[in-house]
Amino acid sequence: MLIEERVAGATRVGAASPQATLSVEDLYLQFGSRQVLKGVNADFPPGQVTALIGPTGCGKTTLLRSLNRLHDSRPGVQIDGRVLLNGEDIYQRGANVRDLRRRVGMLFQRPNPFPQSIRENISLGARIHGLWSRGEAVSRTEAILRDVGLWDAVGDRLNSTPFMLSGGQQQLLCLARALAVEPEVLLLDEPTSSLDPRSTGRIEELIAGLKGKMTVVFVTHNLQQAARSADHVLFLLDGETVESTSAQQFFSGPADPRSRAYVEGRTA
Secondary structure, eight states: OEEEEEETTEEEEEEOSOOOOEEEEEEEEEETTEEEEEEEEEEEOTTSEEEEEOSTTSSHHHHHHHTTTTTTTSTTEEEEEEEEETTEETTSTTOOHHHHHHHEEEEOSSOOOOSSOHHHHHHHHHHHTTSSOHHHHHHHHHHHHHHTTOHHHHTTOTTSOGGGSOHHHHHHHHHHHHHHTOOSEEEEESTTTTSOHHHHHHHHHHHHHTTTTSEEEEEOSOHHHHHHHOSEEEEEETTEEEEEEEHHHHHHOOSSHHHHHHHTTOOO
């Protein structure tokens, strides 16, 4: 279940579940004739936050979405290689994709609330997966909305549409919805790119609170955000892994000259 800690005055939110191991082995992915990922290998440290960075079109979002099989229904997609969640290949025959997408949650670049009430956005998935009983839904909905800092704004209108909320509030609601199903891994695709600085700060604070509680992987074009929020960095270029290292090492002294050029805003 969700837990909350108070550390140095900040709220820390997370899931009381074992830390997941997640890795990618020789992952190739193409759409039709276009090869997007070219033998990517990566380990995502359990319980840490990994930033996926690289120039536009390098394959960051494609890689992120492959980690919970969001490309499955796309026409012409071809995927080779393995994505291992706790040692099990998520692409193996017979894998339970519905259960995978509970265990590996996703927050998209733009908020995508369900067209149900605010209350149902939070509780529906948890009830479907058998995590909450109807009797628990009221108290646990309130708890998670408090965790993400939305309760004061929406507590008196839980039966209202979420589309009346601001963009930042909708994104916090979608994050709360993802956390309600107690994922082992949380994927975030540029989750603050369309938000104001205050909402961005709140999302970053919540990401920080997940460290040690679950494995987090997020895509960002903002190198300052990656340096602030990430423990680990995976740098992609033209669909290939260039460097995978600690955030501190990457931003203080990357090993590959292409990484140094990217950090300094130069062409290698």
